[in-house]
Structure formats: C-alpha cells, structure tokens
Amino acid sequence: MGQASVDSPGLVLVGRYFKKRRGLATSLAKTGTSLGSLVFPYFVQYLLNTFALRGTLLIMGGLQCQMFAFALLLREPESFALERRTKTKSTNNEVAEITNPGVNIEMKLLRSISNDQKKPQTMRPRTQSESDKYAVYQRHPSRLESDSNQSFLDSLSQSRILMYLSNTDLLSSSAADVNTETVEAISNNKSEKETTDSCKHKLSNILDLSLLKNFVFILLMAIAALAIGMFLGPIYIPALMIENGANEKDTALFLTALGVSDVASRLFVGVIADLRFIKRHHIMMTSLLLGGITSQFTDYYTTFELQIVFSLIFGMSLGPYAALLPVVLADFLGQQNLGKSMGFIFCVHGACIAAYHPLVGTIKDTTGSYVMAFRVFGALCLLAVVLLFFIPNISRLEKVRQKKTMC
Structure with missing residues (x-):
C-alpha cells in the first residue's frame, strides 16, 4: 500500500509537468528504482552485519521517512497558475481603490x-x-x-x-x-x-469506473497482467543460476548486471521515445519480445559468461516497460485519465504478483526446477506483445464508438 501510494502519484505529477519530454522525464523518475536495486542490497547487508536485524529495520525506517519531507515539496502545476491569478487580482483591486476614491x-x-x-x-x-x-x-x-x-x-x-x-x-x-x-x-x-x-464529486472521481467501459483500457490492463510476471525474474534468477551450476558468490554479480542494464535501458528509451521516430508502444513491444524469447532458453545458460549475458538482456527487457507504461497510458487514454488508469493498473499488478508467486512455487515443486516458470512468464510476455500490436486498431474503433454514443 505504501509503495503504491508513493509511486503512482509521483508518476502522474511527472506526466502533468512534462509534455514534449514526457518520455525522458518518466524514464529518469523510474531510474531511481533501478539505482536503488543496485545500492541497497549491499547497503542492507552491511547494516545487518553491523547493527543486526533490529538496528537495520530502524535505519531503513528512518530512510523511508525522508519521503515525507520530499513529498511536502511536490506541487501540482495548476498551483503556480493559481498563485499568479491571485496576485494579479489583488494588484488590480489595489489599483482600483487608489484610482477610484x-x-x-x-x-x-x-x-x-x-x-x-x-x-x-x-x-x-x-x-x-x-x-x-x-x-x-x-x-x-x-x-x-x-x-x-x-x-x-x-x-x-x-x-x-x-x-x-x-x-x-x-x-x-x-x-x-x-x-x-x-x-x-x-x-x-x-x-x-x-x-x-x-465531497460527492470527489468521491465519484475516486470510485470512477467509467474507464472500465473503454476497450482500450481493458486491453491495456490485460497487457499489464501478462507482462508483470517478468518482474518476478530478479527474485528467482539467483536460484535459477545456482541450479545451472553457478557459484553462490556470483549471484550478486548477476543482479548487479541486471540492474545496470535496467538503468541504461530506461535512460535510452526515454530519449528515443521523445524523438518520435519510433512509436512508444513499439518500443515496449520490442522489450517484452526480447524478454519473452530470452526466457525460453534459460536451461542453456550453464556457463558464467552466458549467465551474465542473460542477466544483461533480461534487465534490458524490464526497463522500457516500466519507463514507458505511464507514457503509453497517456498516449492512448489521454493525460486527464492518467491518474485513474495508473491506479487500476497498479491494482492489476499487485493482484497478479500475489497470484504468480504461488504459481512459481507450484511449478518448482512439480518440475523440480525454475526453468519452466521462466518459460511460462516468457510465454505470457509474448502474448502481451500480440495484444499490444492490436492497440492502435482498438483505439480507433473506440473513438468511433464514443462519437456514435455522443451523437
């Protein structure tokens, strides 16, 4: 609940502040997550060795509380325009009183x-x-x-x-x-x-289910449900690599390689997305296609070099989806619906992650390996690519349907 409360409003505000460079701004904002995944595993391990579990939790809790201070600095873009109008009106009133005794x-x-x-x-x-x-x-x-x-x-x-x-x-x-x-x-x-x-208006906005009547949004929710399985990969990659003969000491290197490629891909796709010579949903399709295909051959990564390459490619497939998801939602649903759509998408992500973890455990108990679990998630990503391919056509049909409804 805390993570959703922090992540979604921040991305919505970034989308409202930027228009021309929205892709790059969103990518930079999401880069913080990847940088944290690189730094905090080593930092938490140091804290555990130095202060034990209780001290580690206290220190991490104190660091999390710093978000309160930064959240107080966040402001909606409209607040600046409101201040300008208030100052202008006050000045005009003072001038009117002086000139009209x-x-x-x-x-x-x-x-x-x-x-x-x-x-x-x-x-x-x-x-x-x-x-x-x-x-x-x-x-x-x-x-x-x-x-x-x-x-x-x-x-x-x-x-x-x-x-x-x-x-x-x-x-x-x-x-x-x-x-x-x-x-x-x-x-x-x-x-x-x-x-x-x-109060009634605000409550109706919070519980607004009108987006569920939009076929484009329903399709985007299905894509989110299929693609989120890939983000379970970093949790199970160490265990998968140990199954394939990797040393336990090298598992941190695999996660580091994945984090580096994740950060680099987010920055890269942010710049590319704003150039507009490649459609943003096509970039997302390419990244999911790369991750889906790579996950089908996890049982062949038996050497240290191949395992590092797999980690790099897998990280490259995660970054573009996370960075471009808010931008794609704004492109197809409009900036005014970004906040609502992000809320629904995060609910879908949370529900699917809660269901996918037991699925991974069941597959592991049945097959004795994590290979089949990666293949299942890779297949789901490939299905998400197919659905993304039809998004523009569904969007055009939805616009026609809305025009007929209005008439």
Missing part, C-alpha cells in the same frame, strides 16, 4: 450606517444617525461618481428598510441587521450545499 468614501459611509443601525432602534424607517449621514452625503454629490451610485444609496436607505416594516416581529431590528442576517443565512446554506456537492 469615490468607491472608498461610499463603502466607509455604508459601513458607518450599518454599525449605527446595529444599536436598538425605535419603530421608524430611518434612524436619526442615518438621516444625518444621508443628508450630509446628499450635500456632497461630488463624492458620487455616477447616478447609479446615488440610486444605490436611495434604495438602501428607503426601499430595503420599508420592505420589512409590514412585519411586526422585525420592528425592533434595524433593516441593516435583517439584511445582513438574511444574506449570511443564504451564504451559509449555499456554502454547505457546495461542500456536500464537492
């Missing part, structure tokens, strides 16, 4: 009248203090800039007060008090209604 005089007079009327009054349409002030104001017509301002004062002093005189319950209150209370009550009711509507 008549408005200031009028507002001060109205506030003064309202304050006087909050005192207990006798039954009459206009208090003495108000009459005096109104008379003074009438003797200085230059303070009003137009006839509309004069008519506004007339309506405030006469019509709105006489409006309440027919109600005997209101005789002990001034017109300004009644008017203020009425406006406040209306504003409170409106504010409560807006708050309720806002």
